Amino acid sequence: QPGRLYSSCFAIPGNASYDYVVVGGGTAGLAIAKRLAETASVAVIEAGGVYEIENGNQSVVPYFALTMGVLSTSTSYPRQPLVDWDLISQPVAGAGDKRIHYARGKTLGGCSALNTMGYLRGSVGTHQRWADLVGDDSYTWENVLPYFKKSATFTPPNLAKRFPANATVQFDPTVFDNSLNGPIQVSYGNWIDVTTTWLAVALQAIGMPLGSLGFNSGVLSGFGDWVTDEIKPEDATRSSSEAGYLRQAIADPNSAITVYTHTQASKILFDSNKTANGVLVNTAGFEYIISATQEVILSAGVFHSPQLLMLSGIGPAATLESFDIPVISNMSGVGQNLWDQIFFDVLSGVNLPAFIPTPENEASTLQSYLQDQEGPYSSAGGYVSFEKIPQDLRQNFSQRTQDLLATLPEDWPEIEYIVLAYPGANSTIGAVSATIEAPFSRGNVTISSSSITDPPVINLNWLSDPADEELLVAAFRRCRQAWDSPAIQQVRVGPEIAPGLATQTDEEILAWIRLNLGIQWHASSSNKMGVEGDPLAVVDSKARVFGVQGLRVVDVSSIPFSVPGHPSGTAYMLAEKIADDIKNGN
Numbered sequence: 001q002p003g004r005l006y007s008s009c010f011a012i013p014g015n016a017s018y019d020y021v022v023v024g025g026g027t028a029g030l031a032i033a034k035r036l037a038e039t040a041s042v043a044v045i046e047a048g049g050v051y052e053i054e055n056g057n058q059s060v061v062p063y064f065a066l067t068m069g070v071l072s073t074s075t076s077y078p079r080q081p082l083v084d085w086d087l088i089s090q091p092v093a094g095a096g097d098k099r100i101h102y103a104r105g106k107t108l109g110g111c112s113a114l115n116t117m118g119y120l121r122g123s124v125g126t127h128q129r130w131a132d133l134v135g136d137d138s139y140t141w142e143n144v145l146p147y148f149k150k151s152a153t154f155t156p157p158n159l160a161k162r163f164p165a166n167a168t169v170q171f172d173p174t175v176f177d178n179s180l181n182g183p184i185q186v187s188y189g190n191w192i193d194v195t196t197t198w199l200a201v202a203l204q205a206i207g208m209p210l211g212s213l214g215f216n217s218g219v220l221s222g223f224g225d226w227v228t229d230e231i232k233p234e235d236a237t238r239s240s241s242e243a244g245y246l247r248q249a250i251a252d253p254n255s256a257i258t259v260y261t262h263t264q265a266s267k268i269l270f271d272s273n274k275t276a277n278g279v280l281v282n283t284a285g286f287e288y289i290i291s292a293t294q295e296v297i298l299s300a301g302v303f304h305s306p307q308l309l310m311l312s313g314i315g316p317a318a319t320l321e322s323f324d325i326p327v328i329s330n331m332s333g334v335g336q337n338l339w340d341q342i343f344f345d346v347l348s349g350v351n352l353p354a355f356i357p358t359p360e361n362e363a364s365t366l367q368s369y370l371q372d373q374e375g376p377y378s379s380a381g382g383y384v385s386f387e388k389i390p391q392d393l394r395q396n397f398s399q400r401t402q403d404l405l406a407t408l409p410e411d412w413p414e415i416e417y418i419v420l421a422y423p424g425a426n427s428t429i430g431a432v433s434a435t436i437e438a439p440f441s442r443g444n445v446t447i448s449s450s451s452i453t454d455p456p457v458i459n460l461n462w463l464s465d466p467a468d469e470e471l472l473v474a475a476f477r478r479c480r481q482a483w484d485s486p487a488i489q490q491v492r493v494g495p496e497i498a499p500g501l502a503t504q505t506d507e508e509i510l511a512w513i514r515l516n517l518g519i520q521w522h523a524s525s526s527n528k529m530g531v532e533g534d535p536l537a538v539v540d541s542k543a544r545v546f547g548v549q550g551l552r553v554v555d556v557s558s559i560p561f562s563v564p565g566h567p568s569g570t571a572y573m574l575a576e577k578i579a580d581d582i583k584n585g586n
């Protein structure tokens with residue numbers, strides 16, 4: 001069957017009408033658009049362009065996912081306005097009043113074009129919690145697994161290319177089904193940093209053995225493994241929603257997808273019955289309307305989806321009225337319930353080589369990447385483990401913290417440990433980092449005006465709940481235990497680099513953590529999915545916005561909590577699932 005010209009799927013600006021209008025051509029947006037366009041006409045409104053053109057090799061080559069300058073959280077980060085939204089948070093009181101540059105993809109593919117490519121799924125218990133919270137059994141592990149399978153194609157590791165000892169990979173191929181031709185390629189990097197193999201052994205030595213299933217089978221806690229990555233194995237380049245879903249749609253002559261690039265939605269439009277029937281958009285100063293005869297699907301991400309709801313009259317009435325925005329639906333939960341998984345690194349020197357691109361090695365590194373799809377450029381890192389904090393450390397937790405942790409499902413890990421290496425001035429620097437997987441602090445997203453040209457106001461509120469302080473201090477002590485493990489003393493050199501051994505008491509550790517907090521860029525849940533009557537709930541279990549018709553929110557903002565692990569796999573699952581709901585008339 002003949003294909004189509006790539007260009008025939010891109011729109012010329014101007015008023016037009018489609019069955020469905022998807023706002024945001026990001027991770028979830030392109031996935032749901034591709035599926036809906038199999039049977040209906042679909043417009044995708046995306047504020048950015050094509051990252052392969054507008055971000056050079058940075059978003060394409062896996063290695064750069066770890067080194068891209070624009071991913072700095074400092075307010076003096078190197079800007080890349082063609083692919084990043086330039087969002088700066090409000091000062092974070094729990095982190096020394098720092099403002100955080102929170103990278104968000106402004107490009108086809110959205111954050112799937114900037115992220116670190118790790119592909120992991122939540123646990124059986126977290127999906128049961130999701131089903132319970134939204135009163136819908138279609139979210140149990142067993143019922144979402146077909147949608148995870150539909151979104152991804154799995155390629156086992158290429159052991160001939162990964163080499164080092166201690167890099168054994170365990171995985172469970174039965175949780176993928178390649179006959180479905182899932183658009184996201186899930187595979188492994190073809191290079192392993194030798195320091196991470198040693199740090200993996202250290203994590204195993206302190207009680208997180210190598211698991212046998214990987215992180216895609218509904219189990220996460222109590223073990224470690226090499227992570228699966230969103231990498232295309234044939235050329236070792238990034239598999240984003242653009243490279244996967246959009247390109248599949250474009251190659252399908254029957255797909256009725258039309259993409260508006262460099263086009264920003266400024267408002268969702270409603271008829272007199274509060275039914276969404278279009279979107280006001282702007283391309284380079286030219287304003288027009290894209291109408292929807294069926295539904296509008298908001299997929300603008302964790303910060304911009306709540307912003308667009310509020311600018312369109314859906315949100316806390318007091319906020320809307322303060323900016324003279326007519327209230328269509330007074331919903332106190334819009335922009336609330338922001339979860340964020342914060343982390344820190346404990347650093348020490350190691351007597352092992354680290355890769356750093358230099359004029360001397362550039363030619364050979366590039367050659368092995370381009371010719372054989374291997375070497376440092378083919379990899380975006382590697383090894384992680386998850387656990388509940390062990391008894392000897394958790395017995396010091398306050399009763400309140402213990403009670404809060406007891407509300408989590410048995411298999412919901414509390415901490416994720418990630419190991420990495422950096423070239424240092426005197427030796428390679430190894431990092432053992434810890435991320436809270438069940439943060440209890442909640443942030444929020446709001447607006448500062450009635451205009452889309454003003455960015456959303458982001459209050460991260462990290463460490464506003466004391467339980468997070470206790471968890472981070474305990475996780476810090478676990479990172480030190482890993483570094484002190486006899487298993488790695490032969491490669492460790494010099495005293496701890498950061499924070500250094502002067503930092504010992506809980507108070508000293510916490511003070512240091514506050515000033516050195518980082519992000520996994522996993523912010524989530526600012527438009528919580530839930531049941532009607534929950535003051536925080538914004539959408540129901542079919543992602544339909546309460547109080548209006550014809551409008552859904554399908555992105556990480558509508559997931560009811562931060563799924564333990566990493567969210568992009570779940571974003572694809574949700575998009576597949578809601579597309580199916582829509583096609584089935586729900």
Ligand SMILES: Cc1cc2nc3c(=O)[nH]c(=O)nc-3n(C[C@H](O)[C@H](O)[C@H](O)COP(=O)(O)OP(=O)(O)OC[C@H]3O[C@@H](n4cnc5c(N)ncnc54)[C@H](O)[C@@H]3O)c2cc1C
Nearest residue numbers: 024026027028047110111115116118265521555556566568
């Ligand atoms: C640096 C980084 C590293 C990460 N690492 C990982 C990882 O290793 N593994 C993992 O699973 N997750 C990771 N994440 C998180 C994960 O990528 C995101 O949670 C997920 O991709 C978000 O998907 P989304 O569909 O909710 O939003 P997005 O992918 O952000 O999509 C939203 C889209 O909407 C567009 N948009 C917004 N407003 C408008 C508007 N008004 N008009 C038109 N378009 C608009 C945006 O430009 C964007 O394309 C990382 C994220 C980042 C930034």
